[in-house]
Amino acid sequence: MDCSVIPLSHPGPHPLSLISTTDFFYPSVDDPFTQGQIGACNVLSDMYALGVHEVHNVLMILGASRDMDPKSRDIVTRKMIEGFTDLCGRAGVDVTGGQTVMNPWPIIGGTAMSVCAPSDFIMPTGAVPGDVLILTKPLGTQIAVNVNEWRQQEDKTNWNKAQGVITLEEAFEAYDKCCESMTRLNKNAAKLMHKYHAHGATDVTGFGILGHSNNLAQNQKNKVQFNIHTLPIIKKMVEIDKVFKRWRLEEGFSAETSGGLLVILPAQDAQNFCRELEELDGKPCWIVGDVIEAKQNNMAKIMENKRILEI
Amino acid sequence: MDCSVIPLSHPGPHPLSLISTTDFFYPSVDDPFTQGQIGACNVLSDMYALGVHEVHNVLMILGASRDMDPKSRDIVTRKMIEGFTDLCGRAGVDVTGGQTVMNPWPIIGGTAMSVCAPSDFIMPTGAVPGDVLILTKPLGTQIAVNVNEWRQQEDKTNWNKAQGVITLEEAFEAYDKCCESMTRLNKNAAKLMHKYHAHGATDVTGFGILGHSNNLAQNQKNKVQFNIHTLPIIKKMVEIDKVFKRWRLEEGFSAETSGGLLVILPAQDAQNFCRELEELDGKPCWIVGDVIEAKQNNMAKIMENKRILEI
Numbered sequence: 177m178d179c180s181v182i183p184l185s186h187p188g189p190h191p192l193s194l195i196s197t198t199d200f201f202y203p204s205v206d207d208p209f210t211q212g213q214i215g216a217c218n219v220l221s222d223m224y225a226l227g228v229h230e231v232h233n234v235l236m237i238l239g240a241s242r243d244m245d246p247k248s249r250d251i252v253t254r255k256m257i258e259g260f261t262d263l264c265g266r267a268g269v270d271v272t273g274g275q276t277v278m279n280p281w282p283i284i285g286g287t288a289m290s291v292c293a294p295s296d297f298i299m300p301t302g303a304v305p306g307d308v309l310i311l312t313k314p315l316g317t318q319i320a321v322n323v324n325e326w327r328q329q330e331d332k333t334n335w336n337k338a339q340g341v342i343t344l345e346e347a348f349e350a351y352d353k354c355c356e357s358m359t360r361l362n363k364n365a366a367k368l369m370h371k372y373h374a375h376g377a378t379d380v381t382g383f384g385i386l387g388h389s390n391n392l393a394q395n396q397k398n399k400v401q402f403n404i405h406t407l408p409i410i411k412k413m414v415e416i417d418k419v420f421k422r423w424r425l426e427e428g429f430s431a432e433t434s435g436g437l438l439v440i441l442p443a444q445d446a447q448n449f450c451r452e453l454e455e456l457d458g459k460p461c462w463i464v465g466d467v468i469e470a471k472q473n474n475m476a477k478i479m480e481n482k483r484i485l486e487i
Numbered sequence: 488m489d490c491s492v493i494p495l496s497h498p499g500p501h502p503l504s505l506i507s508t509t510d511f512f513y514p515s516v517d518d519p520f521t522q523g524q525i526g527a528c529n530v531l532s533d534m535y536a537l538g539v540h541e542v543h544n545v546l547m548i549l550g551a552s553r554d555m556d557p558k559s560r561d562i563v564t565r566k567m568i569e570g571f572t573d574l575c576g577r578a579g580v581d582v583t584g585g586q587t588v589m590n591p592w593p594i595i596g597g598t599a600m601s602v603c604a605p606s607d608f609i610m611p612t613g614a615v616p617g618d619v620l621i622l623t624k625p626l627g628t629q630i631a632v633n634v635n636e637w638r639q640q641e642d643k644t645n646w647n648k649a650q651g652v653i654t655l656e657e658a659f660e661a662y663d664k665c666c667e668s669m670t671r672l673n674k675n676a677a678k679l680m681h682k683y684h685a686h687g688a689t690d691v692t693g694f695g696i697l698g699h700s701n702n703l704a705q706n707q708k709n710k711v712q713f714n715i716h717t718l719p720i721i722k723k724m725v726e727i728d729k730v731f732k733r734w735r736l737e738e739g740f741s742a743e744t745s746g747g748l749l750v751i752l753p754a755q756d757a758q759n760f761c762r763e764l765e766e767l768d769g770k771p772c773w774i775v776g777d778v779i780e781a782k783q784n785n786m787a788k789i790m791e792n793k794r795i796l797e798i
Contacts, residue, residue, distance in 0.1 A: 180544055180546065182543050186602065192497065194600060196546060196600060198546040198548065198584065198585055199586050202588070233491055233493045235509040237509060272491035272493065273508065275509050275596070280592065281590065287509055291497065291503065291602055
């Protein structure tokens with residue numbers, strides 16, 4: 177479960193729940209404005225995974241880096257705040273408070289919360305055999321971020337090794353794609369979950385697609401297994417992983433930052449969901465798996481004959 | 488304002504608001520369990536300052552210290568979590584989630600939230616001339632924490648200097664008092680704010696009693712001035728501040744951690760509020776100031792002939 181869901185008992189005929197989540201981490205991209213956007217996108221993503229597309233409040237969690245000179249620190253911190261606020265604005269929610277500390281490392285993140293009626297959210301527990309799985313963003317963001325770091329390091333060992341399979345131009349292209357992906361809100365996907373009868377969702381972050389799929393499978397009320405047959409991956413990231421053998425991307429373990437939603441949908445709704453989301457976001461999404469009846473425990477697996485889509 | 492207050496628009500005749508706050512910091516006491524309690528007490532205190540005594544959800548914000556050896560880190564982190572959870576339990580709220588990172592310094596705190604009807608909270612804006620100010624915990628916590636650190640430092644310069652005015656026994660006593668105070672919930676005070684017609688409150692933390700009083704005065708709708716005539720202070724802390732000249736405690740600037748509520752009440756309710764709170768908490772509270780009509784801008788001041796109460 178990506179969020180806390182607390183049923184409220186208030187007078188009146190309308191039951192309400194308080195839904196909330198908190199998430200923060202350390203910067204991973206060069207540009208502090210983009211980093212602020214990623215921090216906001218990432219914390220909102222947990223709400224969207226429940227189909228909650230109206231977030232009522234966001235509080236910011238911020239660490240200003242003690243190890244920067246004061247002038248750089250002021251600029252970087254201000255830009256991170258601007259990026260965070262910008263993306264929350266695009267999501268239709270104000271940042272109304274928060275807490276800032278001085279810390280050796282910079283920190284960015286927040287808490288998002290929403291008060292919802294039963295029809296406002298979709299518990300991630302309703303998968304049935306015959307459903308399919310849709311992924312709304314490509315995998316490989318962490319690897320693209322790493323390649324971008326290597327490029328700028330004084331010690332060129334990793335960058336030289338990477339250049340065996342990737343050109344400078346391709347590294348820039350992968351980095352651009354991952355930044356676009358990490359700053360894209362899953363809000364439209366959350367809205368369409370309602371329209372197309374989704375049976376639940378999760379967002380793909382620190383545990384990789386297999387880790388999050390497994391959690392999602394184990395959450396289900398029915399006996400179901402998730403068979404993942406397709407992995408959409410940012411171009412060249414598979415080759416990088418093959419050279420460095422560090423992330424186990426093709427096995428589904430590579431961590432993502434502010435990743436896509438993995439949505440469970442009835443098969444007959446899947447094409448329309450994808451078509452409409454692509455119209456709204458201007459970016460592709462993919463049917464990546466099937467829901468079948470579980471023979472034993474609920475689980476997810478990546479099929480041996482899986483297809484890699486280079487994005 | 489200590490919290491965000493977001494009016495919600497849900498169907499039905501009962502207006503509701505989402506009230507939330509986030510707060511986190513670095514440990515300041517020896518015992519990690521106590522530190523966890525202080526972290527929880529501190530974040531809940533912002534809710535209590537609004538008279539919100541039923542908190543619906545808490546998410547924990549935690550940093551495990553990278554600089555500790557793994558075994559100590561595990562113990563310290565677990566104890567901090569236990570202390571945090573323990574105090575939230577005593578406040579009647581579950582900790583339902585959160586986020587943990589590895590950080591050079593340990594971090595403890597959280598986000599608290601509540602969904603409230605108009606009668607559940609008291610906006611801190613209603614002071615009128617004739618009201619008085621009540622403080623529910625003594626001042627001087629940060630100084631007592633510092634003295635306790637000096638005692639344990641290898642470099643005895645500060646501790647030797649302190650011993651000019653404080654004995655070892657008195658230092659322990661001050662430290663015990665400040666830990667008791669920092670881990671005491673302001674929940675009963677929040678409840679009594681409703682019973683005794685409070686016109687608003689704030690909690691006294693990082694800006695000291697004068698900083699927070701000033702903020703509170705400036706929040707008021709009427710033209711009011713807060714005259715603080717009494718400063719209840721942990722025993723010996725005034726002498727320490729006189730020797731070290733570092734905190735400006737008597738001028739109202741010394742920061743507090745998880746401090747008391749400063750409550751605005753009609754004068755005729757003040758004695759009963761204090762008596763009932765002392766019965767419930769087993770600890771004294773004090774009438775520390777008067778609300779008078781402001782001649783110019785709303786502000787708070789500490790009277791020249793103020794009284795220091797050693798606690």
